[in-house]
Amino acid sequence: MILKRKTVLIAAGAVLAMTAGVATTTVHQHENEHDAGSASGLExxxxxxxxxxxxxxxEAEDLFYGKVTVLKGRKDLGIGAETQYAVVxxxxxxxxxxxxxxxxxxGGKDADGNIVDLPDGDALLQVGGRYLFATKYNPDQKFNTVIPVYGDVPIPNMEAGAPGSPDAxxxxxxxxxxRWVAAVRDQNDLSTAPSTDEPTEEPADDPTPEASPTEGS
Structure with a gap:
């Protein structure tokens, strides 16, 4: 699947408080370790x-492996449902x-438990699951949003064999x-896309001006 050139704004609302009966989880916040982003969302x-x-x-600001431990909240942020999780x-x-x-x-679930607003090819994270996460950090909301589809890959064992991958x-x-050590080593800089401006066409030869009529002729 090739994602065409476009800009998508993913709203980044406040993380909901833990639901009753769920133990409080300490959250590491690294807002001072990233450049500031947009005030309303993650681009x-x-x-x-x-x-x-x-x-x-x-593309990722943070690429890491971790375990989902707690569902922290769900919220419609204005462009559709989004879901927040605690990840170790x-x-x-x-x-x-x-x-x-x-x-x-x-993406998330509505009041009836139906999955909504989930990008095609993606799946909701599962508590207890381990994933390779590729994310962009939002300093205003203090969380990392996964890049849809490819940024949340379930991987039970990161040290399992991967035939065809480099021995990094x-x-x-x-x-x-x-595989992912090599991906970071060989990562592509997507911030400097080549110009798509089309060259201005110029005529091959200047047109020959018509002679001005002579007075009195």
């Missing part, structure tokens, strides 16, 4: 095919996340972990 610019690991790594970071491939952070996902750590075995 994702789709200029590439994010099924390509190097493109996904290049277990390994970081890119960025500076650590501890337990809030991960926000586009040189231990003689190619693992899923090696």
């Amino acid at each position: 994702l610019t789709y200029d590439a095919d994010f099924s390509n690991d190097a493109n996904l790594a290049g 970071v277990e390994r970081v491939f890119k960025g500076d996340v650590a501890g337990t952070i809030v991960v926000n996902q586009q 750590d040189g231990d003689g075995q190619s693992t899923i972990s090696d």
Whole structure:
């Protein structure tokens, strides 16, 4: 699936309070470690095919492996439902996340329990599941929003074999972990897309001006 060139604004609303009966989770906030973003949402610019690991790594501000521990809240942020989860970071491939952070996902469930507003090809995160996360950080809301579809890949064991992937750590075995180490190493810079301006066409020869009529002729 190739995501065409366009800009998508994903609203980033406040994280809802924990529901009754659920233990409080300490959240690591790293707002001072990222550049400021937009006040109302998180901007994702789709200029590439994010099924390509190097493109996904290049777009992500934080690329990490972690376990979903708690459903923190659901909210319609004005452009559709979004859902927030607490995630324990277990390994970081890119960025500076650590501890337990809030991960926000586009999509959620309505009052009847139906899944709504979920991008095609994506699935809601599951509490207890482990994922490879590719995210963009929102400093106003203090959470990381996953890049839809390719930014939340379920991976039970990061050290499982991955035939065809590079042996990034040189231990003689190619693992899923090696795959993402290599993706960050070879990441593509998507912030400098080539210009799409079309050249201005100029006539090959200047037209020959017509002679002015002579007075009195």
